[in-house]
Ligand SMILES: NC(=O)c1ccc[n+]([C@@H]2O[C@H](COP(=O)([O-])OP(=O)(O)OC[C@H]3O[C@@H](n4cnc5c(N)ncnc54)[C@H](O)[C@@H]3O)[C@@H](O)[C@H]2O)c1
C-alpha cells in the first residue's frame with residue numbers, strides 16, 4: 001500500500017460539531033492530516049470529540065489551540081466566525097491558512113478579511129452537505145462524499161492557500177467548485193435558506209392550530225415529516241444565517257410569496273386546469289433532481 005501524502009501536518013478545528021467534526025474524521029480516514037486539535041466553548045463536547053477520535057487533543061485557549069497550525073478550520077455559527085478569529089489570530093504562525101465552512105459568505109468575508117495581518121491567508125468555503133443534527137456526536141466521516149463544496153475566493157485570496165483548501169476538500173470526496181460571494185449567497189438563499197424558512201413557518205403554522213384539544217402534529221405522517229426534517233436544525237445556526245444573508249433571503253421569500261399567492265388564488269377560483277399545470281410543472285422540476 002502506498003502512503004498518502006499528508007496535506008495538513010497540523011489542523012485546528014474551531015467548533016467541533018457536525019461540520020468541523022466530520023471534516024476531521026474524513027481527513028483522518030483519507031490519511032491526509034497529521035495532528036488534529038479541537039477548540040470550542042463546551043468542555044463536554046470537546047471531551048466527546050476526543051473519545052470519538054475526532055480530535056487528538058483540545059485546548060480551551062484559542063491562541064494555544066492554533067499554535068503551530070498549518071490550517072485552521074472555522075466551524076462555529078456564522079455570526080461568531082469573525083469574533084473567534086479575532087481571539088486566536090495572535091497565536092498563528094506566519095503562513096497559516098484559515099478557512100471556514102460557514103453557510104453565508106459575503107458577511108463572513110467582509111468581517112474576517114480586514115482583521116488579517118500580512119502572511120495569514122483566508123480561503124472562504126462552504127460544504128453543501130449537512131444534517132439537522134449538531135455537536136461532535138453528529139459528525140460522520142462520509143458526510144462530504146459526492147457533495148459539492150463551494151469556495152469563494154476574493155482578490156485577496158492567495159493562490160497557494162486556495163490550492164491547498166481545494167485539495168483538502170477533494171481528499172474527503174467533495175466536488176469543489178468556485179463562485180463569487182454574491183452568487184454563492186443568492187444561490188444558497190434559494191436552494192437552502194428559503195426551504196428552511198418555509199419549513200420553520202410550516203411547523204409553526206400547523207403546530208399552533210388549536211381548533212381541537214389534541215396536538216394535531218401527533219397525526220403527522222410521511223409528507224409532513226419529510227418536508228419538515230430540517231426544522232429540527234440548530235436555532236442559533238439558522239438565526240445567524242437569516243440575519244447575515246438578509247437581502248438575498250428576503251428576495252427569495254418574496255418570490256415564494258408570489259407562487260404561494262398564485263396557488264391560493266387558483267384554489268379560491270376553483271381553477272382546475274391551472275392547479276394541474278402548477279403541480280405538473282413542480283413534479284417535472286423536482287423529478288429532474290432525483
Ligand atoms: N449543519 C449543516 O447542515 C451545515 C452545513 C454546511 C455548513 N454549515 C455551517 O457550519 C458551521 C457549523 O455548523 P454545525 O452544523 O457544525 O454546528 P454544530 O452546532 O454542530 O457545531 C458548532 C460548534 O461550535 C461551537 N461554538 C458555537 N459558538 C462558539 C463560539 N463562539 N466559540 C467557540 N465555539 C463555538 C458549538 O459549541 C459547537 O460545538 C455553521 O457556520 C453553519 O452555518 C452547517
Ligand SMILES: O=C(O)C(=O)C[C@]1(C(=O)O)C=C[C@@H](O)C=C1
Nearest residue numbers: 103127128129130131132192230
Ligand atoms: O440536509 C440538511 O439537513 C441541511 O440542511 C443541509 C444544508 C442544506 O442543504 O440546506 C443546510 C445548510 C447548509 O449550509 C448546507 C446544507
